[in-house]
Amino acid sequence: MADGEPDFSSLPLPDRFAHKNWKVRKEGYEEAKAEFEKTPDESHPTFTPFLQDPGLWKGAVADSNVAAQVEGLTAYCAFLKFGGVQACSRTRNTTIGPIAEKGLPCARPVGKASAQEALLLCVELDKADPVLEELLPALSHKVPKVVAGTLTALSLIYHNFGCKIVDPKPTLKALTKVFGHADKNVRAEAQNLTVELYRWLREAMKPLFWSDLKPVQQQDLEKLFENVKQEPAPKQERFTRAQQDAMAVASEAPADGGAEEEAGDDFDEDGGEEEVLDLAEPVDVFPKIPKDLHDQLASSKWKDRKEALDALYNVINVPRIKDGPYDEIVRDLAKSMKDANVAVVTVAANCVDLLASGLRAGFMKHRATIMAPMLERLKEKKQAVADALGNALYAVFSSTTLTDCLEDILEYLKHKNPQVKQETVKFLIRCLRNTRTVPAKPEIKSIADAGTKLLTESTEGMRSGGAETLGTLMKILGERAMNPYLDGLDDIRKTKVKEFFETAEVKAKDRPKPIAPPPKAAPAARKAMPGKKPAMGLKKPAPAAAPVEEAPAKPAPRGIPSKLGGIPKTGTGLAPPGSKLRSKLGGPGGVASPQRRAAPPPAEEEAPPPPAAPKFGMGRGLAGRPIAKPAAAEPAPAPAPAVSGISAAERAELEELRADKERSARTIEDLKAERSKFNNELTELQNQNAQLIEDHTRDVLSIKAKETQLVRARSDAETAEANVQKQQREIERLKRELARALRATALSPPNASSETGSIGIPDAASMYQESASNGHAAAARSGLHMGSRFEGSRPRSYASASPSEDKENPGLESPGFSNRESGLGRRKLSPSYGYSGVGSPTRSSTRTSANATEEDQPRSAEPAENWKRAAEVTSQLKARIEQMKARQGLSRPPAQR
Known part of the structure; x- marks a missing residue:
């Protein structure tokens, strides 16, 4: 402090955060940042007052003094970075609004960068939805700088995390209003944000806002989109805390470096891959369907039937359809597949395509009603009708699974009409390429048998379809798993299947977990053996026989030296109990890993006392020198008969276990x-x-x-x-x-x-x-x-x-x-x-005589x-x-x- 100014360093940090002097506040922000960086974990008491009173950060990130505000934003970033998820969840509702209003339009670049980093940290630590809820209202702010800064921050968020982590729907719905802003900088930032979203979503983003833009704006955006189309698919550059934990677990799981690298590649591939999201909201089209559709489809005039289907097509031509009672409509469409007029069949197939694509999983219950009539109609030779039916069948498959559709497909592969069989094969190949689940073992056998039978057809198209089916299936399962199904084929057919295997592209791959190689377990065994008998219960190195399957193909595989262990029983040629296990482990009664070629013994092996030398042998592999040769050079050949490797029966047993x-x-x-x-x-x-x-x-x-x-x-x-x-x-x-x-x-x-x-x-x-x-x-x-x-x-x-x-x-x-x-x-x-x-x-009154008595x-x-x-x-x-x-x-x- 300068001379004559009081010293406020003794005040608690919360009091200094709320002080009326900006210099005191600035020094408080700086000291808080330093304290946060020194904390050992997220539960340190330093964070407690700021977690209990999140309002302290509201004044820090929106400080009236620019210099103090920069330090406040920096301190808040440190608080989020070292305070963890709790620091984010308790303060974001208080700080994101002031950051958008005061931090993002900050005059100093350091302050603006700190504000953007604070928003990115809020997304990284927890999730993006609360951040968007607090950030999107700033797009309606009356100050253009605030709106432009918010659009820039949104672009950064989507650029770093992608549309899989950050939901693009709310942002796309707010873009229309921003494009009509009076400030040119706001419109420019809106274009940048739209281009960034296009990098991730491509054409799927247009249904939400494209129709609300002016033609000139659409033309300008299309020009910018042309440059993006040439770029490779974007990948997530910044990962959330949950993703980081998953990556850490995946990197620690493999036992060796090669497996670790493979696991890391798989994770990066899965984590960086972004699926195109369908952003449209479900539309309830059922009330719009004509009430007399059933009567019109029963008309004797094909034009009336086609007009009814055209009206249905126009109603259901939306990206997503809300589920409803469409059973009667699907039955009418199935009946239309038998129509004598090909135009009616084509429009009906297009309606099925739209309905299945719109309902998605909701169409699963209608699959049994519509699939068989469409497969039967594949006998139509006109290519336009066949293409419409193929697209409709694939839409039905997309709403279900390969398991649901496979029974009908295999049934129609036996159809007497060659046209039906050929189109069904094309549909099966398309399903195999696009399925995301590996077929079950019975399904694999059924598909392989059907493909093998197609290889014997008289027409070239059917034979090629069978070979492509087997090649695509091999791409999913791998060559080794497919070998049992190709054993009976001749070399020409196998070559053709291999050609399709090389060129096939599938979305589902069967990746069995690799067996961990044993070389890293050998040094531990060597350290335990000198001068001591190994533990009888040791069973971990048993997978040392993993290279057996590669041994016959390689003339001289590289081996790793291993010690001989234990002292065999003298005077007998029989191995002691448990010698079968010890022979694999290098324990008493045999050599370790006889599948490996002999290597020079290590230094510690040359130093044993002279009396013990005759009792030890040399490790060797299956492709190495015969076991009898070293025995002849040994001074004491008597123990040699007791030394035995893995027999053929044991190898067969190991293969059976695998x-x-x-x-x-x-x-x-x-x-x-x-x-x-x-x-x-x-x-x-x-x-x-x-x-x-x-x-x-x-x-x-x-x-x-x-x-x-x-x-x-x-x-x-x-x-x-x-x-x-x-x-x-x-x-x-x-x-x-x-x-x-x-x-x-x-x-x-x-x-x-x-x-x-x-x-x-x-x-x-x-x-x-x-x-x-x-x-x-x-x-x-x-x-x-x-x-x-x-x-x-x-x-x-x-x-x-x-x-x-x-x-x-x-x-x-x-x-x-x-x-x-x-x-x-x-x-x-x-x-x-x-x-x-x-x-x-x-x-x-009626008496007639006057002399009547009383x-x-x-x-x-x-x-x-x-x-x-x-x-x-x-x-x-x-x-x-x-x-x-x-x-x-x-x-x-x-x-x-």
Whole structure:
């Protein structure tokens, strides 16, 4: 610090990161970088405060002072580099946005490079998706420098890691908007990013954004693409942490340098190889398919059928198709393969090609429906039709596996039509070239037998097809594995198969693991042998006999010296127990590795004491000098008969064990492939089971809803039935009341009836019969129950009625009754008779003699009152019946009739 300025070096680093003085912050960034570089591992306490408070880095990478910002970006790079995955995952959400806004457009090149390196480290340590999520919104920033810097950073990310690690879809979708930016630097960087993506994706990138560009922009990009097309395929230059760990494991696995180098080459090849990604989103084309497609394909006119298929072709002509119920469409296409018109067959094959290529794995369930009809149609001699069918068959194969298609292919290789056989052979060869899985052992035998049979055909094309099939299969398996299938062929046919083998290009190769050579195990055995007997349980050097298969072909293979071990039993020519193993290992009872040529013994072998010299021999190989020659030069030839190498039986046993091992490895691979196939079937069955369970649940709920409705309906029916019974009881009660009233009326004396009849009043019995018949008929027609409709709780009985009540309520009579009965005798009753409504006369008004005594009046008044009450009840019943009918709309009220 300068003189007069306070010293802040004693403050903790987090406090210095947040200090208001930029110099203090800058020194804090520098010291933090130095501390990070000194940490021994990622779990050091130095990282703890910065992991707990990621906001410290937000201010560091976007510091307002340029000099401090450069140091802050450098410190953040060191933090990521030495802090590992945890440092990246906890801070990237906080830092990537400020880096894009302040770091990438930094005025100093060092700061800009540090910002770009920080983004690359975030991708390297974990994964690229979170980085893209935070980085792509910066493309909509209002400052052009920020947008241009973000595009440059994206180009660097894709250049270093490739499109296999970094998903290109989000970037391609955002390119259209960037190409329309007003700043020319932004547009230039957008072109650079597009060219970088084209290096990896080629034409597969165009469907996502190409149609949204202007024609001038498309022409400019096409010119830039022409330069890229001449370049070799790009390779990943920077690897993620997971890839680095895998490479480290792969490099440590081999035992020797040659195997290590081979493993490294294989890893680089697999890791650097980039597959062209299909970036299009699945499109649901099923609703767009014409609804009358099936009817049109059944038309008798070939033009109608072709037009229907053309419409289907236009609908499904998309890169990817969303899976759906295409079973009926595939059956219609299979039926179209038998069409008599070749134009219809060609368009149908093109539709199958598009459908299989779009659905991919989703088309697997339709393979059995469509493949056999297409193979049968290969009899068509027109090349255009054959090419369309071949492309469609290959699209079906691409959606499945060679195992799925092989049965149909081998079946049609036996077809009686030569054209079908020849085109099927071409299809088989194409499948072998493009399959990514090595066929199983039974499949290899079937293909080899079919190819061998084709070599005996009469036509040259079939013979060449058979030879090419065998040569392509040999390319997959290797020459050694293919030798058993070529043993019965003559030299001319073998030569032709070898020619196709040399030129064949396949994507699947059977690479059995090489047997580790034993030379590096020999020095360890030599160190353990001088002056000591080797351990009897030692079994590791047993693979020393690996070069046996090459020994007969090489006259003088180079050997590695090995010691003789142990002391044989004297006095006997028999080897001790375990001598067969010790003879291979160089232990007691024999020489080590007799397959190698003798070499000068090492220095430590020349120094043994003189008495032990006669008991040791010299290692030699199978192509070296005979075993008897050194024995003649030895001072003590007696032990020589006990020295024995690997016999022919042992070599045969070793070869058999190797063959068993190879068969076991192949069986394991076959089982793995079968397990994968079963897993796929299991997944599909689980999906179907889930769908069935869902349908069952829906049906059960529907049934329960119906049952609930039925229970409610039954409850309503029972309620209605109870109401009906209640009304019937009420009707019966009313009938009994009427009957009681009639019986009371019937007890009236004859003079009462004569007197009432003399003035034209109808008889009570006839009135009741008429009213009752009318009332019951109306009730029967309407189907109503009067008990629930009455306004009162119960009608008035005759026993409880009194004359005073009748005088107080003179208007209770039924109007209908009075109207019908008032015309009797064709005269009106005068008020002098006491007739009110129905004309209920009294005994006193009808007397004709003036000398009637007062004793007769009570007897005659009682029947009159009963008659009045009966008429009153009848009129009330009729009025209520009419009211009920009016309420139900069954008849008009009395006033409207």
